[in-house]
Amino acid sequence: MYPDKNKSRPECEGCYSCERRSVEKNIGAVTGKEEITVALAGQPNTGKSTIFNRLTGLNQKVGNWPGKTVDRKEGRVVRGDRVYRLVDLPGTYGLTANSVEEEIARDYIVSGDPDVVVAVVNAASVERSIYLASELAGFKVPIVIALNMMDVAEQEGRRVDARRFSAAIGLPVVPMTASMNQGVDQIFETLDAMDPQHPQERNSVELPSEVSRLAELLDSPSSLPYPKEWAASKLIEGDYKVTRAVKNALKDGKWQAVETFLSGHKEVANAIIRMRQQWIDEACRKAVENVKACRSPSEKWDRIFLHPLWGRLVAFLAIPLSALTGILLGMFTGGQALYAALEGGPKIKAAWPGMMGSMMADGLAPALGWITALVCIIGFIYAIFYFLEDIGYLARISFLTDTFLRRIGAGGKSAIPLMLGLMCNTVAIAGTRVVETRRQRLVTIVMLP
Numbered sequence: 001m002y003p004d005k006n007k008s009r010p011e012c013e014g015c016y017s018c019e020r021r022s023v024e025k026n027i028g029a030v031t032g033k034e035e036i037t038v039a040l041a042g043q044p045n046t047g048k049s050t051i052f053n054r055l056t057g058l059n060q061k062v063g064n065w066p067g068k069t070v071d072r073k074e075g076r077v078v079r080g081d082r083v084y085r086l087v088d089l090p091g092t093y094g095l096t097a098n099s100v101e102e103e104i105a106r107d108y109i110v111s112g113d114p115d116v117v118v119a120v121v122n123a124a125s126v127e128r129s130i131y132l133a134s135e136l137a138g139f140k141v142p143i144v145i146a147l148n149m150m151d152v153a154e155q156e157g158r159r160v161d162a163r164r165f166s167a168a169i170g171l172p173v174v175p176m177t178a179s180m181n182q183g184v185d186q187i188f189e190t191l192d193a194m195d196p197q198h199p200q201e202r203n204s205v206e207l208p209s210e211v212s213r214l215a216e217l218l219d220s221p222s223s224l225p226y227p228k229e230w231a232a233s234k235l236i237e238g239d240y241k242v243t244r245a246v247k248n249a250l251k252d253g254k255w256q257a258v259e260t261f262l263s264g265h266k267e268v269a270n271a272i273i274r275m276r277q278q279w280i281d282e283a284c285r286k287a288v289e290n291v292k293a294c295r296s297p298s299e300k301w302d303r304i305f306l307h308p309l310w311g312r313l314v315a316f317l318a319i320p321l322s323a324l325t326g327i328l329l330g331m332f333t334g335g336q337a338l339y340a341a342l343e344g345g346p347k348i349k350a351a352w353p354g355m356m357g358s359m360m361a362d363g364l365a366p367a368l369g370w371i372t373a374l375v376c377i378i379g380f381i382y383a384i385f386y387f388l389e390d391i392g393y394l395a396r397i398s399f400l401t402d403t404f405l406r407r408i409g410a411g412g413k414s415a416i417p418l419m420l421g422l423m424c425n426t427v428a429i430a431g432t433r434v435v436e437t438r439r440q441r442l443v444t445i446v447m448l449p
């Protein structure tokens, strides 16, 4: 659904959380401070939620695999005479939506709701993760580039000069390592210094003239939910949702003219991509330097973990072995409590003869023992999977299994819920939220063991 700034969730009367939300929402009006909405956008796994958590002090889900944030999340921070309403968005590779999460992020960015967009870019792979910013630069909304993961870039022998980068693209660039809380204050300082009403000078991507010619044909219909120029470029790129929205918004004759224009200018789509790529290459040429041509530790490990044969073999063994290790560790720790509870039954009965002792020995003590054993087993399994997630191994399993799972109607992102299904179906079904499409989600749920 197209998000509307003025629409909010229905609120009930008197409920504590609704009341709190309402106070938070109106905090700007209540305190007389200016409210600035800041959207955190960027490719999946670039550290948006980590930055959001650092900025707001909240605890959004972070992890080392793409697609964790599947919905918009908000937090507010009062700073000086401003209230910053921070919005953490799902990851998106660009402003052409290929999945539900990308659509949520894209629609929110183009809705006009954000006063500022913080585009999060991975410093270790600037060339790939700056694409979204190249599209954003075409909008009027002020942009700050958060050049995150500077530590990873350094480890991989890359030097990204934030000043030169900023000069090349004409946008403020803040180098940061969000996981170590570096650069977070500078983001706020940059935001404090910005006036969202004031147009930002920038070097936007020069798009082919056909885009503005097509935009003129759109004739700014009031029901068109997108900016004209942007909608024109997406029509040329064949964006399904934008095409449908424009078709519905235009009268028959006008849509005919748009269609004729599009069929006569099919080659422009490639020209748009080429021009964006030139913009990216130019900026990277000026600001990114490969200091040492070394292979990062993760690249070295990936030769095994992403190998078509060895990688699959390791994955095939790693998951059951991890689950088994968790079960064994749980049994050795929590199992002791269960053993003690069962062993101690006669002693309890001897100490408290009668119904009380019998209830404790045969009911309460074994129940507590079983609960302790199960909590330990589940706890260890989760700790092991958390570790695998954090080092990025689960993301590699998704990558390895993607081709196979797509053939049976699911997708690479189904691998993790399917693995969770070996332990607990409730968690696994909840985990299918990350799966890209509704159909893939259903297939995954049906396949759960």
Ligand SMILES: Nc1nc2c(ncn2[C@@H]2O[C@H](COP(=O)(O)OP(=O)(O)OP(=O)(O)O)[C@@H](O)[C@H]2O)c(=O)[nH]1
Pocket (backbone or CB within 6 Å): 042, 043, 044, 045, 046, 047, 048, 049, 050, 051, 061, 062, 063, 064, 065, 066, 067, 068, 069, 070, 089, 090, 091, 092, 148, 149, 150, 151, 152, 176, 177, 178, 179, 180, 390
């Ligand atoms: N080394 C390093 N790791 C980071 C940094 N920032 C975030 N991370 C890690 O990168 C991973 C991804 O972080 P998230 O904040 O979940 O990324 P995201 O962009 O919100 O991801 P999606 O919601 O899936 O799009 C996590 O394991 C973080 O701990 C950083 O500056 N350096």
Ligand SMILES: [Mg+2]
Pocket (backbone or CB within 6 Å): 048, 049, 050, 061, 062, 068, 069, 089, 090, 091
């Ligand atoms: Mg996130």
